[in-house]
Amino acid sequence: MAVFRVLFGVIMAISLVRFWYNGWIEELYLLPKMHFHYSGFEFINVPGKWTYLVFIICFVASICVALGWKYRLSILVFFLSFTFIELLDKTTYLNHYYFITVVSFILIWLPAHANYSVDAYKDDTLRSEYIPQWTVDILKLMLAIVYIYAGLAKLNYDWMYRAMPLTIWLPTKFDVPLLGSLMHEKWVHYLFSWGGAIYDLLIVFLLLWNRTRVFAFILVLLFHVLTRVLFPIGMFPYIMIAGTMIFFSPQFHERFMDFIINKLPVNKSTFHNGMSLEHSSIPMVHKIILSSFMIFQLLFPLRNTVLTDNVYWTEQGYRYSWRVMLMEKTGYANFKIVDGESQKRFYVQNDDFLTPLQQKQMSTQPDFILEYAQNLSKHFSAQGHKNIEIYVESYAALNGRQNQAYIDPDVDLLSVTYRELCQNHIIPLYD
Amino acid sequence: MKSITSIILLLSLGLIVFVSCGDTEEPIEIITDRFDRQDMLTDWADMIIIPALESYNTSVARMASDKDAFIAERSDMHLEQLRESYVNAYLAWQHVSMFDIGKAEEIRLRNYTNIYPTDVATIDKNIASQNYNLELPSNYDAQGFPALDYLLYGMGENNAEVISTFADDNTVTYLDDLVTRMYNLSELVLVDWKTNYRATFINNSGASGTAAVDKMVNDFLFYYEKFLRAGKIGIPAGVFSGNPISAAVEAPYSKIYSKTLFLEAFGAVQDFFVGKSFDGNGQGESLESYLIYMQEQNNTTDIADQILDQWTIATAAADLLSDNLQEQVITDNNKMLSTYDELQKVIVLLKVDMMQSLNIQVDYVDADGD
Incomplete structure (x- = not known):
């Protein structure tokens, strides 16, 4: 648990610095003229230059989490500031950012600072060498959810039988060292597709079982390093590699922490006090919150099954359900502003309003298209246009299929809700 | 039970060996039937981009010399000659404009060459004041072909009227500056492609x-x-x-x-x-x-x-x-x-x-x- 806390804090700190260093704060949050909001969080807006302050707060909090200094406060601050950043614009939604939000939420309610932390060092009533098994198991469960749902999501026709989207992605990786020359081979695409699915489905079980754990961890390393080399997925591989270390035995974790402590002017025996944190000393509220949250995590990713026939086409229930690297979708959306009375019309140049990344995300996702239309309506009515109706001519191509009309071009986007748009106005995908 | 662990370790070792063998033995035959991005880049550079830039450069040079002739003797004939080379250079430009990469991108060639509609008020102001910096973005639309179009055709109803506006030395200087600048910019981009950027372009084949x-x-x-x-x-x-x-x-x-x-x-x-x-x-x-x-x-x-x-x-x-x-x-x-x-x-x-x-x-x- 302590290892998890320390690595989590450190990797988060590195991620935040990397994000800043790459200029993404400016590119993703400050430069865009409009932002796409998560439904229910429309009130969260980019606080201009203060965004940098939020990143600093988040960074400091992640360091404090790693150190275990004022842990409860710092993990809470981390969760809030990180989630705040994520809520600024859903253009930047990534499963691994969501994963971080989820894990940091769980960590708020866990005694991850009970040992090997500044808090525990200072406070010997807190310091405990042993903590209840379930507090560790809950993190394993969360990782299991991520892997297994990701694996189940791969069991679809495109991934298994068409080796899509890997067939599109891999051939352009011809300049990867060693493996480059294989990347256009059809069998490699299938090998990676099937291998990835099997890996995701089984890895948790291999990690759980004592005898296969070391082998499983080697697989974890291989798999995530490979994905790191092949795809632009940032810090995610490191997060997962560090995360899976939670499956190792308590003895391993103890040695790992002692190794670090030995470098510090602190006597490691301080932390080996033989005390255990009793199950009963963890507040009931925490247990209730955690167990309901885990039930939610088990059910929520499945919501697409009641919402839609093809989650990749309509994108209903796509987010927060661990669908990682599963589709290549390209789109194009051309918005027509019509004066309902005079029938005068003109088209919008999207780059007047959106960054290239926003255009890319917008053109393939109905909720973005709708919100953009609503923003356009505000913009043009402020300019004095009247009786505004907005139509979209949109096309999308999924996993190597030819482009198809996406949203019904005859529906006035200002007259429908998101639910209506999805239910009635997405033109079904045909093969 | 130990044996299970060792079997699995062996298997994983085997997998690693298998993967690493796969790529040392096979590639030769495979590479040949792969689409070669570098070939495409080479063809783009040698068959299209550089020849188009050369043609553009030549036609702008021609326009520059016709401009000199017109300035020396502001006759009907020289105006027509300059107009003709202007049109030819404008046509040649249409083959260059899309290659906004390398030096052209760096110096913003397209912005300085063909932003229209041109800003007549700024052009008139520049001519009158003789105090202008063509490198400023605010002067994008007061130079290049669109500005020439105005200078050579738009300042009068007929040739005589157009020529009469060039009685003003300020207008002559402006014409001179615009054409010279266009030539210099085209030269800059062409030379860079030939001496430097071609290699960068072709080798950036990932x-x-x-x-x-x-x-x-x-x-x-x-x-x-x-x-x-x-x-x-x-x-x-x-x-x-x-x-x-x-x-x-x-x-x-x-x-x-x-x-x-x-x-x-x-x-x-x-x-x-x-x-x-x-x-x-x-x-x-x-x-x-x-x-x-x-x-x-x-x-x-x-x-x-x-x-x-x-x-x-x-x-x-x-x-x-x-x-x-x-x-x-x-x-x-x-x-x-x-x-x-x-x-x-x-x-x-x-x-x-x-x-x-x-x-x-x-x-x-x-x-x-x-």
Whole structure:
């Protein structure tokens, strides 16, 4: 648990610095003229230059989490500031950012600072060498959810039988060292597709079982390093590699922490006090919150099954359900502003309003298209246009299929809700 | 029980060996049938881009010498001569504009050469004050071909009137400065391609946001969408404003060249797509051949054919336009709109299907994905 806390804090700190260093704060949050909001969080807006302050707060909090200094406060601050950043614009939604939000939420309610932390060092009533098994198991469960749902999501026709989207992605990786020359081979695409699915489905079980754990961890390393080399997925591989270390035995974790402590002017025996944190000393509220949250995590990713026939086409229930690297979708959306009375019309140049990344995300996702239309309506009515109706001519191509009309071009986007748009106005995908 | 562990370890070792063997033994035969991005880049540079830049440079040089002749003797004949070389240089420019990469991108060649409609008020102010800095972005639309169009055609009703405005030395200086600057910029870009950038371009043959193919394709799309489709046809036709803006056509003062300039640019776009060499005598690797290669690999639809077919339809629509697009907008804007619609239909094929097939991201922030 302590290892998890320390690595989590450190990797988060590195991620935040990397994000800043790459200029993404400016590119993703400050430069865009409009932002796409998560439904229910429309009130969260980019606080201009203060965004940098939020990143600093988040960074400091992640360091404090790693150190275990004022842990409860710092993990809470981390969760809030990180989630705040994520809520600024859903253009930047990534499963691994969501994963971080989820894990940091769980960590708020866990005694991850009970040992090997500044808090525990200072406070010997807190310091405990042993903590209840379930507090560790809950993190394993969360990782299991991520892997297994990701694996189940791969069991679809495109991934298994068409080796899509890997067939599109891999051939352009011809300049990867060693493996480059294989990347256009059809069998490699299938090998990676099937291998990835099997890996995701089984890895948790291999990690759980004592005898296969070391082998499983080697697989974890291989798999995530490979994905790191092949795809632009940032810090995610490191997060997962560090995360899976939670499956190792308590003895391993103890040695790992002692190794670090030995470098510090602190006597490691301080932390080996033989005390255990009793199950009963963890507040009931925490247990209730955690167990309901885990039930939610088990059910929520499945919501697409009641919402839609093809989650990749309509994108209903796509987010927060661990669908990682599963589709290549390209789109194009051309918005027509019509004066309902005079029938005068003109088209919008999207780059007047959106960054290239926003255009890319917008053109393939109905909720973005709708919100953009609503923003356009505000913009043009402020300019004095009247009786505004907005139509979209949109096309999308999924996993190597030819482009198809996406949203019904005859529906006035200002007259429908998101639910209506999805239910009635997405033109079904045909093969 | 120990044996299970060792079996598994052996298996994993075997897997590693298997994977690493796979790539040491096989590649030779494979590489040959792979589409070679570097070949395509080489063909682009040697068969299209550099020859187009050379031709542009030569025609601007010609325009510069005709300008000198006109300044020396401001006669009807010399004006006509200068106008002729102006039109030729403008046509040559249509083959260069889309290559906004390398030095051209760095010095913003396109912004200094062909931003229109030109700003007559600023030009008049610059001429009167003789105090201007053409390097300032605020002077983008007071220089280049659009400004020349105004100086050579727009300052009077007939030749005599135009020539009479050049009695003013300030106007002469401005003309001199504009043409000299255009020559210097074209020289800068051409020399850089020949001495330096060609190698950079060709060797940047990987596949990433910054690789030459990805960048070139993005530039090509951007040019097609913004400068050809919107700039030359869509904006004057009022597609983005509701009302036609006839003053926004290219070269409005010389009147009769706007359609020719458009067709020249449209032809250059299609030539680039199919890899036709600038001199018309050869064919290299191209987006078309790349798409056909990917189509055969993945059994997908014939995107390249669809693109070319649609361009044929667009050309037919454009053929119906009058030589003077400004007049066309005023008299029968529907022909402009239908040309625009046909040009527009290709955008979906280019931006969605081609980009997906070649796995090139539309100019993206180099951000993480998952």
